[in-house]
Amino acid sequence: xxxVDHTADVPARPGDWVRERLSNALSExxxxxxxxxxxxxxxxxxxxxLTADNLFNIGAQTAVIAIIATAQTMVIITKGxxxxxGSVAALAGVVGAITVRxxxxxxxxxxxxxxxxxxxxxxxxxxxxxVARIPPFxxxxxxxxxxxxxxxxxxxxxxxYGLPESFQLLGNGEILGIPFAVVLTAxxxxxxxxxxxxxxxxxxxxAMGSNLEAARRSGIPVGRHLTxxxxxxxxxxxxxxxxxxxxxxxxxxxxxIALELDVIAAAVIGGASLFGGQGRIIGTLIGAFxxxxxxxxxxxxxxxxxxxxxxxxxxxxxxVYFDQYRRRRLESRG
Amino acid sequence: xxxxxxxxxxxxxxGRGGTVxxxxxxxxxxxxxxxxxxRDGSDEEPAATGEPAEGSSGPLELAxxxxxxxxxxxxxxxxxxxxxxxxxxxxxxxxxGVTAETDVEGQVNLVQNFVTRQVDGIVYAATDSTAxxxxxxxxxxxxxxxxxxxxxxxxxxxxxxxxxxxxxxxxVEAANLLAEELGAGEHEVALIEFQPGSQTNTERVExxxxxxxxxxxxxxxxQQPSHSDVNEARRVTEDILTANPNLAGIFAAxxxxxxxxAQAVEAAGRSGEIVIIGWDAxxxxxxxxxxGQISALVVQNPFNMGYLGVKNMVEHLRxxxxxxxxxxxxxxxxxxxxxxxxxxxxxxxxxxxxxxx
Numbered sequence: 178x179x180x181v182d183h184t185a186d187v188p189a190r191p192g193d194w195v196r197e198r199l200s201n202a203l204s205e206x207x208x209x210x211x212x213x214x215x216x217x218x219x220x221x222x223x224x225x226x227l228t229a230d231n232l233f234n235i236g237a238q239t240a241v242i243a244i245i246a247t248a249q250t251m252v253i254i255t256k257g258x259x260x261x262x263g264s265v266a267a268l269a270g271v272v273g274a275i276t277v278r279x280x281x282x283x284x285x286x287x288x289x290x291x292x293x294x295x296x297x298x299x300x301x302x303x304x305x306x307x308v309a310r311i312p313p314f315x316x317x318x319x320x321x322x323x324x325x326x327x328x329x330x331x332x333x334x335x336x337x338y339g340l341p342e343s344f345q346l347l348g349n350g351e352i353l354g355i356p357f358a359v360v361l362t363a364x365x366x367x368x369x370x371x372x373x374x375x376x377x378x379x380x381x382x383x384a385m386g387s388n389l390e391a392a393r394r395s396g397i398p399v400g401r402h403l404t405x406x407x408x409x410x411x412x413x414x415x416x417x418x419x420x421x422x423x424x425x426x427x428x429x430x431x432x433x434i435a436l437e438l439d440v441i442a443a444a445v446i447g448g449a450s451l452f453g454g455q456g457r458i459i460g461t462l463i464g465a466f467x468x469x470x471x472x473x474x475x476x477x478x479x480x481x482x483x484x485x486x487x488x489x490x491x492x493x494x495x496x497v498y499f500d501q502y503r504r505r506r507l508e509s510r511g
Numbered sequence: 512x513x514x515x516x517x518x519x520x521x522x523x524x525x526g527r528g529g530t531v532x533x534x535x536x537x538x539x540x541x542x543x544x545x546x547x548x549x550r551d552g553s554d555e556e557p558a559a560t561g562e563p564a565e566g567s568s569g570p571l572e573l574a575x576x577x578x579x580x581x582x583x584x585x586x587x588x589x590x591x592x593x594x595x596x597x598x599x600x601x602x603x604x605x606x607x608g609v610t611a612e613t614d615v616e617g618q619v620n621l622v623q624n625f626v627t628r629q630v631d632g633i634v635y636a637a638t639d640s641t642a643x644x645x646x647x648x649x650x651x652x653x654x655x656x657x658x659x660x661x662x663x664x665x666x667x668x669x670x671x672x673x674x675x676x677x678x679x680x681x682x683v684e685a686a687n688l689l690a691e692e693l694g695a696g697e698h699e700v701a702l703i704e705f706q707p708g709s710q711t712n713t714e715r716v717e718x719x720x721x722x723x724x725x726x727x728x729x730x731x732x733x734q735q736p737s738h739s740d741v742n743e744a745r746r747v748t749e750d751i752l753t754a755n756p757n758l759a760g761i762f763a764a765x766x767x768x769x770x771x772x773a774q775a776v777e778a779a780g781r782s783g784e785i786v787i788i789g790w791d792a793x794x795x796x797x798x799x800x801x802x803g804q805i806s807a808l809v810v811q812n813p814f815n816m817g818y819l820g821v822k823n824m825v826e827h828l829r830x831x832x833x834x835x836x837x838x839x840x841x842x843x844x845x846x847x848x849x850x851x852x853x854x855x856x857x858x859x860x861x862x863x864x865x866x867x868x
Contacts, residue, residue, distance in 0.1 A: 476750030
């Protein structure tokens with residue numbers, strides 16, 4: 178995104194690595210504290226908040242954003258950004274819905290197709306960034322427009338309706354009383370968290386985001402690796418789009434407009450840095466749930482949408498401000 | 512999507528409208544003659560006397576412009592426009608539009624291009640009531656009569672009619688219908704609006720709350736927007752249901768809002784128990800109506816918008832009939848009447864059985 182490199186020397190010294198981890202944990206702590214405070218406040222403010230039904234609802238409502246925010250976090254760690262997530266999710270959802278309606282696919286086959294659609298979009302993003310060398314912001318801006326256009330072309334800008342009951346499995350089904358969407362979110366989050374924190378793939382990801390040139394010189398195949406990250410992110414976006422379609426039992430051509438802003442907000446509130454090299458899945462999940470709680474609470478207390486938007490904006494400011502403040506203090510001590 | 516006040520206003524100016532009309536037609540004809548291209552010799556005589564271009568039965572070319580192309584609603588408008596053109600005979604409909612309803616500037620350019628092209632008349636739906644007002648005036652200045660469909664301009668020139676749904680009146684009726692379905696006793700109701708700030712949304716919300724005020728036993732306990740996103744409609748409805756366990760009725764003001772609300776009610780296991788009054792008639796909405804998920808749907812008549820726009824424009828051009836606004840009407844679709852011929856004519860409009868008049 179930018180040539181100014183704020184963290185050029187981070188991977189060089191082991192002490193910095195420890196500090197980095199500590200700083201990550203701190204920003205997550207801030208967001209988690211806000212989440213807990215909000216949770217407690219809402220529990221007192223509304224008698225309906227702290228009920229199993231409402232908590233499951235929040236879980237299912239947050240699933241799509243959480244999964245796509247997980248994808249976004251991976252990209253942000255590499256110092257990239259993916260603006261195309263909303264359009265690609267819509268594309269995956271309508272294609273999945275069409276395969277069920279017109280080709281008689283099962284929900285599983287349709288989900289596989291939707292995930293693949295996301296993967297292809299991710300591959301396009303990745304190749305645009307690594308081969309065509311277009312900055313991620315611009316590359317994915319183009320994909321955002323092109324994918325939305327494809328959605329309208331495929332659907333004629335009319336929703337895909339008339340789907341069988343089984344189509345709702347992903348979005349509305351349950352496993353042992355827990356919404357299936359929540360289970361999928363957990364699986365995705367744990368999987369990606371493991372990938373980022375425990376594998377060489379993860380180390381490469383953070384290293385490239387901290388200092389791409391250093392990563393290249395140390396022998397990391399950056400082009401291939403970066404492409405792989407966009408593809409993986411795309412696959413998750415495809416899954417998210419399919420869950421969203423399944424939740425409303427239809428393929429919606431207008432789904433996900435401005436979704437990228439929600440998921441970027443979730444990642445940033447959770448401690449991911451747009452300068453790259455920083456961010457963890459647990460933080461992003463906290464960010465996603467923080468936003469979801471604000472929205473849920475606002476409706477429970479019948480607060481107008483206009484205030485909800487202001488509150489989310491304030492949280493983004495506060496989260497990033499506290500984050501930077503703590504980092505600065507940490508750095509001046511080190 | 513539509514304007515509601517102009518209909519009443521225009522009809523009260525019938526007498527003056529005729530005079531203005533004559534002047535406009537005169538200008539139109541003079542404009543045509545003054546141009547490089549003289550299109551029809553018969554235009555000259557009425558131009559000199561200032562009378563309407565009566566009896567000019569030559570071929571007509573009308574530009575019919577929706578807010579955006581590619582939506583089912585506008586495709587139905589198109590079918591109505593083409594039906595009227597076919598019945599009138601020797602009328603060409605030039606159907607053209609921008610791809611997004613938000614492309615206001617694109618539509619201004621489009622109208623101007625058709626003015627430049629000197630079509631005989633322009634029938635269109637304004638994407639933005641204020642921004643398109645100069646475009647309408649520009650067409651009139653160039654001597655091309657204009658009829659608005661679905662959404663008018665602000666200000667709306669007196670000689671420009673509007674053929675549209677009276678959203679406010681229909682939303683008042685929706686509130687009455689909700690009260691009727693719920694019956695006596697105290698009831699909590701919720702409103703799912705779609706796009707706060709848009710004119711259509713405002714008219715439906717105001718109409719509904721106005722209607723609600725006439726029923727003391729109904730209390731509005733929740734009002735949230737869906738932003739025309741089914742997922743969002745579902746989310747806010749779920750939360751409203753959580754916050755108000757006694758909720759008895761919902762009015763959802765457009766297609767995505769209705770679908771999301773119905774999904775949420777279904778997921779909460781309260782289908783059939785909570786009365787849903789919806790708007791529009793997408794296939795899944797009609798299916799919900801049949802299954803009892805949805806109690807009633809307010810259905811507009813886009814076919815009639817296109818039909819009346821073209822029919823009246825042709826009569827105006829050929830016979831000098833003054834252009835007057837009309838409410839294109841709504842139908843309240845219920846489980847009982849969904850299969851009637853009248854309802855089917857609205858749901859599956861065709862020129863063989865046009866849902867007009």
